[in-house]
Structures are given as structure tokens and as C-alpha cells.
Amino acid sequence: MSPEALFSTEVALGIDLGGTHVRAALVDARGAIVSCAKKRVEDRAPAAVVEVIGAAASEAQQGAAQAKVVACGVGAAGQLRGDTGVVAVAPNLGWRDVPLGSMLAKALGRPVRVVNDLSAAAWGEKCVGAARGERDVYTVFVGSGVGSAVIANGQLVLGASGVAGELGHTKWVPDGRLCGCGERGCLEAYAGGHNLIAQMREAIAAGESPKLSALGGGDLSRLTAQVLEEAAVTGDPGARRIYEQAVSLLCLAIANQVTVLNPARLILGGGVLRHSPKTFDRLVEGIGRFASATSRQGLKISPAALGDDSGLIGAALLARGGLLGSG
């Protein structure tokens, strides 16, 4: 974009706060990123993170000095207390009850809207990505954890206390595997990336997985969801058991949400699926089999389109109150 075109452009500042990095972007009214910056989070103390966010925001603003910031939104990897700006729990940052919204508002000198990172990403996909123009969208992310976001009647469904969408903590096996949330039998305990790796290590330790032992080559850090898929395809018993269980629970869990929510479009995103087209195809097949006949008629399924930018764009547009020209 030429400097002239930026003259007095009104933009929203979108921030993506993960466990290791902060990204900040200026996003225009059509959802395009005008300028962006990325900073590493070294110190996870809230005050230090707020400082890093401020630095990333400044750098993004320097990249488009003529743009006028009219709103600011943050997508944070954690559970929020409704729309209060308070981060109730952010495991990757080791946070509990951090008033991020008010801290950032003070630092940036403007009101800041804080939403969950998956909600922000789903909103980005709805406004300018894979679900553009749809009113009813269900988005599932399979990465180190499993999460989802619901858009119904054209609005994000945040829930009564702001924790809607926790598909990863739906229960499937009473008294089953222990999940990172402290409860047992959650979908994420079987199908989240962290737990896939934990199960691979267990299978190797139990001597159940010659292929995984060989692929890992003694270096357990080589174990990834992709390695699991490859070993499962070749018939390794341990890998196969872990992989098939994860896929089958994901299919049932997602299909059941399609049945209840009847979305026009289902978006499947997140690191595990992005690097594993075979798993994506298996999910599409399984969801088509298990979703109710009426809910799967006309259902469109697609991968996330915006990659890592969806959260930045979504947070900015949510803070701004939606996409210019959209309903």
C-alpha cells in the first residue's frame, strides 16, 4: 500500500497474545493487515507482557504512521471472565486473574477489548476468511490443545461466563485419561497435540510401538502428530491405537456439534490439522457419517484460510464492532 493511500486511514489495532510471542497489527476497515510486528515474550509477569505488547503496538504503528487507530482488541490464549477484560486462567503464561484489559487500556491510552484467541480467530475467518458472509459458523482448532468457537445468528457465542467453545474439555470416557485441566476423559486428553505426544511416549515405554521407537531414534523431541500419523499408516500397533482413537473421538465430538448447531460452514484449523491433510480428510469423512442427516445436508467444510493472521484480524475487527459494510 502506498503512503498516500494510508493517509488518514482509520484502522484497528489487533493483538495476538500467545505463550511465547506477541503479535500486533493495524487492520483496516476491510480486514486487511496494513502493518504488523512480532515480539518474543521473555518474562511472563503481567506487567512485563503488557510492556512487550506496547512495544509491538508501537512498532506496528511506526509501520503505518499516517493510519489513525480507532479501536484496540486482543485475542489471548486463555480463559476470560466474560467481557470484563480479566484473564481468568492462561496456562501458557502461568496467569490467574490478570486484569489484562485495564492494564493495557492504561498502557495504550484507549479502551481495549479482550477475547479468547480462538474466538478472535473464528471472527477473523468469518469476516474475511473461509466463512466470509456466513451467519452460522462452527470453527474447530486442533493444535497442542483442542478448542472451538461458535458463531450463531451472525454473532460470536461467548457464553454466560465467556468460556463457551471448550470442545477440548467435553467428556468422552468417564474416568478416562487425565487432562491438563485436572479432569478425566476430556477430548483433549486423547486428541490434543500435547497429549498425542504423551501417549506416544507411553506406547514406546510399554514396548507397544516399534515404529515410533525407531522414528524417534532415542530423541523423544522428534515425536509429533505427523510422525504419529505416518507410523499409524504403516500399521505400528501403538501408533495405530492412539491415532484411531483420536480421530474417532474428534469425528464424534465435531459431528455432534454440527448436529446441535447446524452451521452453514465448519472450519477445521490448528497446527495438527494444518500439517496433516490425511487427518483433515479423515475428519471430513467421519463428520459426514456421524452428523445428523439434516444438519449435514448443505454443510460446507473447509480448512482455516487466514493461518496465523486470523486472530490478529478478528481481534481488531471485534474491537471495531465488525467489518465495514457487513451486517
Next chain:
Amino acid sequence: MSPEALFSTEVALGIDLGGTHVRAALVDARGAIVSCAKKRVEDRAPAAVVEVIGAAASEAQQGAAQAKVVACGVGAAGQLRGDTGVVAVAPNLGWRDVPLGSMLAKALGRPVRVVNDLSAAAWGEKCVGAARGERDVYTVFVGSGVGSAVIANGQLVLGASGVAGELGHTKWVPDGRLCGCGERGCLEAYAGGHNLIAQMREAIAAGESPKLSALGGGDLSRLTAQVLEEAAVTGDPGARRIYEQAVSLLCLAIANQVTVLNPARLILGGGVLRHSPKTFDRLVEGIGRFASATSRQGLKISPAALGDDSGLIGAALLARGGLLGSG
């Protein structure tokens, strides 16, 4: 209400269309029933049913001659084609693709909004019943079938093609029991009233259920969900297996929706639960155990409050565009 108070009262006509009866009511702006009438459906042909609805509506109007009807809504026991007024499938009436909305609009001389009966009932409970004043509500009905309705951000979630809420057709047992919908392993195939009775008959035929055989006394029509619960409590093996499976699947299915939707209030209604306080308590206990920790904090669970009137009231208020004075 005195005749004077009715003078020029603006009301909406609410209609509840089931498989055997039609009820019509005039509902005032505060959600109170001013007058109502009930007619039996003898002939299930669409034209005949429309005639019965017209007769019930006339009778209700005669009961409050001074009231002015400003809107009309129908809650129909069937699957609709979005907001088109077309009933796609109504198994109890043997209907397929009946344009009920336009037929009724012609007969009644005014626009008619047609919604699913459970959506209407949930809206009634939200406006003047157990979920009064809540913005995020999940309502589950366990009767001859199993259904649900989602209210999020203060709005009914009907879904992209109007079939949202089909909790009864979420899948739990791949290749499991055949359901009335033609698919296998649905929640309703294990926990719906019709299927509970079918399973009791199977258990008796297999000699697995001495108590059920004795209670039924040769008369299979005596088998009800209540009888099942009683036999299960006394330790009858067949009854216990069927009952425990139904309760445990209902707990998981409902809890998982609480986790994803994060409602402020969960309403449990329908014939099976109304006649079985013990089952209601079991569900409350199980949902409290399986819903995610964050979604169950502050969750209120209550029985439906309006009984059979919820659908009439909800259909009327939906047609009118909500409750007077509500957001």
C-alpha cells in the same frame, strides 16, 4: 381477567401443533394466556389440519372477543425448512414438505411464523418461565424423543437450515442401535421414551428382565419410563442396564453441550423427566460431574416451569417479536 381489562388488548395468537391435538391461545404482551382452545386432530391431511387449527383459533378468539390479534405463530412438532414456513418432516403427522405457513396465512388472513415446537417451548420458558431474563439458555426435552433448543446472546439459534438443537440425533455408539431417523447410535435410540419401551420389550423377550415381565403382567402397554426406573432401582438386571445406559448417555450429551455453549441456565423438561424426579436428580448430578469446571460454575439447572403452555406462549411471543419490554 375482566372483560374491561381485555378491551382493545393487543394479543398474539399462539398455536401448538402436535401429532394428536392442536391448541390455540391468545397471549398478551406480557406472555400471559388470555384465552385458549384445544381440538383433536382426526384427519392428518394438511388441509384438514389447517381447518382444525382455524377452528381452534376461532374458539380462542371467541373467548376474548375484545382482544385484537396482531401476530400469529405456530410451534410444530417437526423439522422445518429454515424460516420459510415449510414443514420438511413431521413424523407424527406423516407430513413431508408441507407449506404450513402459507396455507395457514391464507386461512387466517395474516402472516404466520412457523417454528419447531421445542424452539417455541424454549422461547416461552425464556420469556416468562424458568429462564426469564437470561440471555444464554440451553433447554433439553426428554419425552418420546429427545430434543433441545439453544438460546445464545438472547436469540434462538435455529441454525443455517433451521434444524439446530437435534440433541437426540447426536451419535454415541458407532454402528449402535437403529434410531427412528434411520441412522445408528443416536442418543434418542437409547434414551428417548419410545426407545426405552422398545428396549424393555426386547429385555423381556430375552428373559433378561423378570421384574419388567411381572410389572408389565403380560400387558406390554403398561411399560413406561417410570416403570423402567422403578424396576432398575430394585435391581432387575435388564431394567438396570437399559436405565443406566440411558442416564449415562444423557448426562454426557447434555454436559458436553453445557461445556460448549456455557449457558447461564439449563432447563430440563419433557414427559419422561416430568414423571421421574429421580431421573431429573441423576441428570443434575451427572451434568455437574461431566461439564467442564468453568462452564458448571454458576450454572443454574431447573425443570421447565410452564408445562404444556410453554410452546403456545413461545410461538405467540416469537411471532410478535419478543416480550414487551424485553431486550
